[in-house]
Amino acid sequence: MTKEPKELDPLRVAILGLLSIRPMSGYDLTRSYKRALDRIWQAPAGQIYPALRTMEREGFLEVSVEIQDTRPNRKVYRLSALGQRAFQAWLERPVRAPVVHHEFLHKLFVMDHLPLEQRRAMIESYVQNCQSWVDHMKLVDSKLRGSLDGPQGESVYFQMLAIGHLRNVIEAEVRSAKVIMRYADGPHAGGRRRRPRRNTADARANPFGDLYLFPEDPDQVSGERAN
Amino acid sequence: MTKEPKELDPLRVAILGLLSIRPMSGYDLTRSYKRALDRIWQAPAGQIYPALRTMEREGFLEVSVEIQDTRPNRKVYRLSALGQRAFQAWLERPVRAPVVHHEFLHKLFVMDHLPLEQRRAMIESYVQNCQSWVDHMKLVDSKLRGSLDGPQGESVYFQMLAIGHLRNVIEAEVRSAKVIMRYADGPHAGGRRRRPRRNTADARANPFGDLYLFPEDPDQVSGERAN
DNA sequence: GAACTCATGTAAGGGGTTACATGATTAA
DNA sequence: TTAATCATGTAACCCCTTACATGAGTTC
Numbered sequence: 001m002t003k004e005p006k007e008l009d010p011l012r013v014a015i016l017g018l019l020s021i022r023p024m025s026g027y028d029l030t031r032s033y034k035r036a037l038d039r040i041w042q043a044p045a046g047q048i049y050p051a052l053r054t055m056e057r058e059g060f061l062e063v064s065v066e067i068q069d070t071r072p073n074r075k076v077y078r079l080s081a082l083g084q085r086a087f088q089a090w091l092e093r094p095v096r097a098p099v100v101h102h103e104f105l106h107k108l109f110v111m112d113h114l115p116l117e118q119r120r121a122m123i124e125s126y127v128q129n130c131q132s133w134v135d136h137m138k139l140v141d142s143k144l145r146g147s148l149d150g151p152q153g154e155s156v157y158f159q160m161l162a163i164g165h166l167r168n169v170i171e172a173e174v175r176s177a178k179v180i181m182r183y184a185d186g187p188h189a190g191g192r193r194r195r196p197r198r199n200t201a202d203a204r205a206n207p208f209g210d211l212y213l214f215p216e217d218p219d220q221v222s223g224e225r226a227n
Numbered sequence: 228m229t230k231e232p233k234e235l236d237p238l239r240v241a242i243l244g245l246l247s248i249r250p251m252s253g254y255d256l257t258r259s260y261k262r263a264l265d266r267i268w269q270a271p272a273g274q275i276y277p278a279l280r281t282m283e284r285e286g287f288l289e290v291s292v293e294i295q296d297t298r299p300n301r302k303v304y305r306l307s308a309l310g311q312r313a314f315q316a317w318l319e320r321p322v323r324a325p326v327v328h329h330e331f332l333h334k335l336f337v338m339d340h341l342p343l344e345q346r347r348a349m350i351e352s353y354v355q356n357c358q359s360w361v362d363h364m365k366l367v368d369s370k371l372r373g374s375l376d377g378p379q380g381e382s383v384y385f386q387m388l389a390i391g392h393l394r395n396v397i398e399a400e401v402r403s404a405k406v407i408m409r410y411a412d413g414p415h416a417g418g419r420r421r422r423p424r425r426n427t428a429d430a431r432a433n434p435f436g437d438l439y440l441f442p443e444d445p446d447q448v449s450g451e452r453a454n
Numbered sequence: 455g456a457a458c459t460c461a462t463g464t465a466a467g468g469g470g471t472t473a474c475a476t477g478a479t480t481a482a
Numbered sequence: 483t484t485a486a487t488c489a490t491g492t493a494a495c496c497c498c499t500t501a502c503a504t505g506a507g508t509t510c
Binding site (some may be wrong): 013014017021039040041063087088090091092094095096097098099101103104105106107108109110111112113114118122125126129130132133148153154155157158159160161162164165166167169171172173175176177179180183184185188190208209211212213 | 237238240241244247248265266268301314315318319321322323324325326327328329331332333334335336337338339340341345349352353356357358360375380381382384385386387388389390391393394395396398400402403404406407412413435438439440444
């Protein structure tokens with residue numbers, strides 16, 4: 001019997017996903033990545049070309065060579081039946097939790113080692129960073145929007161959903177970082193803190209009055225049901 | 228002259244950061260990771276022990292052996308002066324943009340290959356997943372809160388800020404995913420779509436009426452200033 | 455002439471993941 | 483007696499990043 005295809009790594013799945021939209025060459029793929037997925041997924045050419053050949057050897061892809069005389073020939077890849085099935089199987093598997101390599105979080109975690117002014121600068125620059133990211137996504141969004149009525153409209157629609165989700169999340173980063181800014185001066189309850197004043201008893205019990213942007217349940221922070 | 232210390236990789240920085248709170252053994256470090264940073268940063272023992280020895284060889288750390296008779300001896304590591312400086316230098320460098328390996332986003336991107344019912348199930352399970360993550364963070368939060376008045380209160384305060392930020396972001400994931408759910412049936416403007424009805428002209432121009440949760444600027448989606 | 459695009463690749467090195475190995479003690 | 487905790491490690495493998503190589507055409 002044929003060997004069970006081992007679980008696909010992220011790069012392979014990404015390639016299957018992009019080829020499921022339309023057949024493409026390795027070069028097309030690198031450009032796809034750059035355009036839409038830049039900043040969340042970078043797959044340099046040095047990784048894509050070997051992956052394509054391997055996946056063809058394994059039967060996930062089929063190739064045909066497009067001969068061009070004025071330019072180098074193109075090797076155009078498309079999904080095989082096996083590739084289709086593998087992709088579908090991946091789609092139907094439960095979603096894995098996002099893995100975040102989040103330097104900002106890490107710096108927040110140990111921010112007591114920075115003087116106050118540098119804390120502020122750090123947070124501020126992060127906010128700017130995220131905001132420029134959001135701007136970039138707005139651009140991608142408006143470009144995609146133009147193709148909504150085109151032949152691949154269905155696919156574009158869901159690409160826009162994904163971009164929209166990412167944008168929502170990054171915008172939440174910005175809002176949260178701005179709230180964090182108000183707490184950056186540390187736990188010493190100095191005189192001219194910028195914390196919103198509530199009743200004093202409440203402030204003692206919960207020093208992070210409005211850190212959580214959208215509390216669903218007023219008991220969430222003080223309650224310790226488990227354990 | 229001594230060789231310029233090459234840029235620290237994330238694992239090393241994480242180790243420096245945790246040791247800056249207090250001296251610890253490799254075993255302590257793995258437990259620290261599990262407790263607070265589980266799900267955002269997993270550093271298995273097989274990576275930590277070699278890293279510790281390397282970093283000691285390179286002069287970032289100092290070791291002392293704690294001899295125990297009833298249990299195996301502990302090698303307790305602490306920051307050297309060089310380690311202190313390297314850590315400080317990292318803190319002062321500008322924050323890198325977060326790198327997200329986000330399977331949900333990826334599946335959204337190509338979700339047109341799934342039948343509607345499975346799209347719904349996928350999104351729903353992701354929401355649940357994130358919500359249980361938030362619950363976990365509430366637990367961590369309440370545990371940390373107990374140490375706020377302890378000897379490491381200053382450090383704990385900023386750890387809580389970091390956890391709080393992460394929680395805000397994950398909660399945004401949940402809210403955004405719920406909005407996405409309403410668009411999961413695709414671009415075909417069927418009769419019983421659950422989109423909120425606005426005036427029809429607007430709906431044609433912007434099919435994602437309330438996708439963006441917190442618009443700051445009403446022109447953001449239709450305007451295409453650049454290019 | 456210099457720089458950029460199209461188009462495909464190779465090679466080196468580093469980091470992360472997983473599994474395995476050891477060995478004593480303590481709790482179910 | 484079985485499993486779990488404490489405590490440290492090794493080794494294999496895979497993936498990813500970066501840099502380099504080629505070479506024709508096209509644009510400034």
